[in-house]
Amino acid sequence: MWEYTDKVRDHFMNPRNVGEVENPDGVGEVGSLACGDALKLTFKLDTEGRISDAKFKTFGCASAIASSSALTEMIKGLTLDEAAKVTNEDIAEYLGGLPKEKMHCSVMGREALEAAIAHHKGVPLPMAQGEVVCECFGVTDLEVRRAIQESNLKSVEEITNFTKAGGGCGKCHERLEAILREVHQDLQKVIPDQRPTARLTNIQKIKLIEEVLEREIRPALRKDGGDIELVDVDGDFVVVSLRGACGSCKKSQTTLKEYVEKKLREQVLESLIVEEAKS
Amino acid sequence: MSTPVVYMDNNATTKVAPEVLAEMLPYFSELYGNPSSMHTFGGQVGRKLAAAREQIATLVGASSDELLFTSCGTESDSTAIFAALQSFPEKRHIVTTRVEHPAVKNLCESLDKLTGHKHRITQLPVDREGRLDLKQYEESLAEDTAIVSVMWANNETGVLFPVEEMARIAKSRGILFHTDAVQAVGKVPIDLSQSAIDFLSLSGHKLHAPKGIGVLYVRRGTPFVPFLIGGHQEKGRRGGTENVASIIGLGKACELAADRMSEENTRVKTLRDKLEDGLLAAIPHAMLNGHKTERLPNTANVSFEYVEGEAILLHLDQFGICASSGSACTSGSLEPSHVLRAMGVPFTAAHGSVRLSLSVYNTEAEVDYVLEKLPPIIEKLRAMSPFWQSAHQGSIGGASCKCQCS
Ligand SMILES: Cc1ncc(COP(=O)(O)O)c(C=O)c1O
Numbered sequence: 001m002w003e004y005t006d007k008v009r010d011h012f013m014n015p016r017n018v019g020e021v022e023n024p025d026g027v028g029e030v031g032s033l034a035c036g037d038a039l040k041l042t043f044k045l046d047t048e049g050r051i052s053d054a055k056f057k058t059f060g061c062a063s064a065i066a067s068s069s070a071l072t073e074m075i076k077g078l079t080l081d082e083a084a085k086v087t088n089e090d091i092a093e094y095l096g097g098l099p100k101e102k103m104h105c106s107v108m109g110r111e112a113l114e115a116a117i118a119h120h121k122g123v124p125l126p127m128a129q130g131e132v133v134c135e136c137f138g139v140t141d142l143e144v145r146r147a148i149q150e151s152n153l154k155s156v157e158e159i160t161n162f163t164k165a166g167g168g169c170g171k172c173h174e175r176l177e178a179i180l181r182e183v184h185q186d187l188q189k190v191i192p193d194q195r196p197t198a199r200l201t202n203i204q205k206i207k208l209i210e211e212v213l214e215r216e217i218r219p220a221l222r223k224d225g226g227d228i229e230l231v232d233v234d235g236d237f238v239v240v241s242l243r244g245a246c247g248s249c250k251k252s253q254t255t256l257k258e259y260v261e262k263k264l265r266e267q268v269l270e271s272l273i274v275e276e277a278k279s
Numbered sequence: 280m281s282t283p284v285v286y287m288d289n290n291a292t293t294k295v296a297p298e299v300l301a302e303m304l305p306y307f308s309e310l311y312g313n314p315s316s317m318h319t320f321g322g323q324v325g326r327k328l329a330a331a332r333e334q335i336a337t338l339v340g341a342s343s344d345e346l347l348f349t350s351c352g353t354e355s356d357s358t359a360i361f362a363a364l365q366s367f368p369e370k371r372h373i374v375t376t377r378v379e380h381p382a383v384k385n386l387c388e389s390l391d392k393l394t395g396h397k398h399r400i401t402q403l404p405v406d407r408e409g410r411l412d413l414k415q416y417e418e419s420l421a422e423d424t425a426i427v428s429v430m431w432a433n434n435e436t437g438v439l440f441p442v443e444e445m446a447r448i449a450k451s452r453g454i455l456f457h458t459d460a461v462q463a464v465g466k467v468p469i470d471l472s473q474s475a476i477d478f479l480s481l482s483g484h485k486l487h488a489p490k491g492i493g494v495l496y497v498r499r500g501t502p503f504v505p506f507l508i509g510g511h512q513e514k515g516r517r518g519g520t521e522n523v524a525s526i527i528g529l530g531k532a533c534e535l536a537a538d539r540m541s542e543e544n545t546r547v548k549t550l551r552d553k554l555e556d557g558l559l560a561a562i563p564h565a566m567l568n569g570h571k572t573e574r575l576p577n578t579a580n581v582s583f584e585y586v587e588g589e590a591i592l593l594h595l596d597q598f599g600i601c602a603s604s605g606s607a608c609t610s611g612s613l614e615p616s617h618v619l620r621a622m623g624v625p626f627t628a629a630h631g632s633v634r635l636s637l638s639v640y641n642t643e644a645e646v647d648y649v650l651e652k653l654p655p656i657i658e659k660l661r662a663m664s665p666f667w668q669s670a671h672q673g674s675i676g677g678a679s680c681k682c683q684c685s
Contacts, residue, residue: 002589012593018663033666034626036587036607036615040665057665061589061606065663168614 004062005096011066016073019055028116030108035137035164037064037105041112043075045120051075051083056112063098063105070094071109080117086110087150088162103162107147133175136168141179148183156180200269206233208268216267217260228260231277238264241277252276282599285645289485290434290462290578290636291603295528296487302531303489306524314521315512324523331530335494338533339460339479340470347495347513348526352461352482353382355495356428358506358517359457359478360386363426364398366455366502370425374454376411376440377402377621382480383428383459384617403429408570409438409622417448426455431463431479435605435618435634436569437578439467446475455501461485465536466543466575477501483525487638488532492525539639547637548576550646554635555579557650562657568605568624568632577637580605582619582628585667586660591633594656600649605632627666 004012024042031038037060046052054075056068070091075083088106092098098106111127118125130140147153147162156176160167166176200208213230221228225245232239240260242252253276261274286294312321314328329343336343349355360373360383375387390398401419403411411429420427427449432439446456457478463469465486471479476498483492497503497516509518558581559565568580583591588606595602605616607630614620615629624632635649661667 009593012590013597015663029665033585033630036626036630038665057663059585059664059666060587062593064587065590 002062002099002102004066004099007070007094007096008063008066008098011069011095012062015056015065015069017053017055017069018057020057021053021055026116026120028112028114028119030111030115031060032138033059036060037108039064039068039108039112041068041071041116043116043120045080048079050077050079052077060105060108061102063095063102064108066095067091067098067105067109068112071113075113080120083113084117086113089151100158100161103151104160104164107143107162111143133179134163134165134168134172137164139163139165144176144179145183148180149187153180202233205268206230209233209238209264212264212267217263220259221255236269236271236273238272238274239277240274282597285598285600285648287635287637287641287645287649288601288603289638290437290634292484292490293487293638294640295489296532296535298535299488299528299531303524303528306527314523315510328521328523328526331527334530335533338469338537339464339481339496340472341496342472342499344514345471345496345499347497347517348521349493349495349517350491350519350522351493352380352459352480352485353493354506355480355482355493356380356382356457356459357386358495359480359497360426360428361506362478362497362502362504363455363457364390364396365504367425368396370423371396372399372401372421372424374401374403374416374419374424374427374429376405376429378405378409378433378435378438378618379428379430380434380459380461383430387428405438405621407623409433409436409568409618410570410573411440411445413441413444413448416445420449420452420454424452424454426457428457428459431458431460431469432467432575433569433618434462435616436580436622437462437575437636438569439463439573439575442476443474446477450475462575465533465540466577468540471496471498483529483532486532486536488529489525492522492529494529542639544576547639547641550641550643551577551579551635551637553643554637554646554649555581557646558653561650561654565657566628568619568622568628578634579636580632580634582624583631583633583657584627585664586631586657588631588633590660591631591653591656594660595649595653598648598652600652603634603636605634606630 021042021044025045026043028041040057041054043051043054054072056072058065058068074086074094088103088110091106091109092103114127115125127140127142130142133139133141133144143163144159144165147159151162153159153162156166156173159165159176159180166173210230213228217228227243229241229243231241256274256276261272264272264274306324310324312324314321314325316322332343332346336346349358373387375383387400403416403419405411427445429440429442429445431442442458449456455477456475458476459480460469461480461482462485464481479496481494484490503516505516507518512518512521555567559567562583564584566582568582588604592602592604605619607615619629619632
């Protein structure tokens, strides 16, 4: 059974603003029967251009109904520009959170809102302009990219939880992986990766390890009255011996693994394993 | 919660019968000996186990040395299928159906990875009412078919497969036959002494015994390779100290089931029919999933178009009514039940399916209660559904689903 918050339960059992606004100024329809959820959002504007009334009709599970109900409450009184800034994360937050597998319900709310605003302005829906990646649920690459960026998604499974893409036949998983890599690469370009990418020769590896030891690790250990010596590098095994205070310290294993190994992995090679020399 | 529970989810699990619990309790306290021990203290437990084994054997018409105890129905299924594949390593083909429980379906689909061999699997389709085509079945059997695994009764729809006839056909071709009878045992008569079935799985918690106890029937003379290797328990066919109290409970549950089988097929069936007919009459755009007669006496699977199953279940929950759904949302996957899809139930209906499964503990008053509460829930949800007004028009814009994977 899903763990729903009281707020979700409340909006599901007593949904606000069910129905359709008469003579609406904006209508947004997303989803389909086949997909398992669908939402029709209608709103009316007052003379100042604020949303004076919003209503929904939803076919879907408890969180879809609750997200729709929450959305209508949230956008009342907002101008269209303000409403356009409401994200799916805002909807989920308003409800006190949604189970992660259900995040797509909040995404559907946001997309219906965008569709309704686009309809009002008489412009095509920006998200629908992309290329359809997931045939099963009709999800475009633009929707996927946005979800990855905004919600910091890290895996195909998370993409599915948020957008449904990939939740059907699974044929698009490779494409989703690729989009995931692209988006994250773009994000990472800001902080260029300092790690050398080419394969290291043994000599280069030893030199790099020595450099990191000298630059960062030794100074830190010396502060505590200790020291470190590089004994050998054999493949990925880096053999060191701890000196001074560190050598007799009971926590030396922790220092080795959690500090030395971590630093070396970050700056030299992901696969390195640090071991203490047997005396 | 103060609302009394109306439990109609007996295909998911059942209540432990009070008689079963009473029988089990001493084996948690004073009678804690190990049945394999050499002392009288353990030995008396061993004798009780032997008696339970007899009770279970009697219910399914087996002989007691043809049964091994496992930890659940799933383990029984895995044990049978792996035993067959290991006994005939040169045979690389398996015949099963598209509507099996995941205990068989997911196992068969992942055999390539598990065994490193290239197994071919044939998953037989079913018709709109959930039935198999026997001719297609015969044609699917190949020279190198190692095992056929077909469930006796479907857990979602209750539809029964003619497994005894299918087993005879397999036997005539020298192929082993396994049936997952987890939903059938205790609800329909089974006499293995008169059948050609080689392996049969059953699970305690579907017939008023506790969860975590299963049985695998292995016909005498059937090639067998153990799945759990360890001690000499179960004559070396399944290692691990016996789950004594649960086995004793299952023995008692089987005895009760034999006594209650006729009630299951008369009173419970009448209740189920009243419930099902009542819902279909009260609610428009509702349909039965599964064949009307070739079916378990306790299961009703009904679809309500244009509404979503999880929403129905949560409303029922407010009234203390426990049921299940084949909708996508209840499973955590995004697609409705593989059983309903295999039957070709339209998406409009698959998402809105509800399974109500009864037991001898249900009463007519409970059926009336559900008949009173469920129709207004559907009405309320339909009033909220964008499809209800424009019914029969299908998709309302947005990208439509066109998945071809089912
Ligand atoms: C048809 C069928 N097979 C197997 C199982 C699995 O049984 P268990 O839960 O004991 O592993 C179930 C129960 O969910 C079932 O309905």
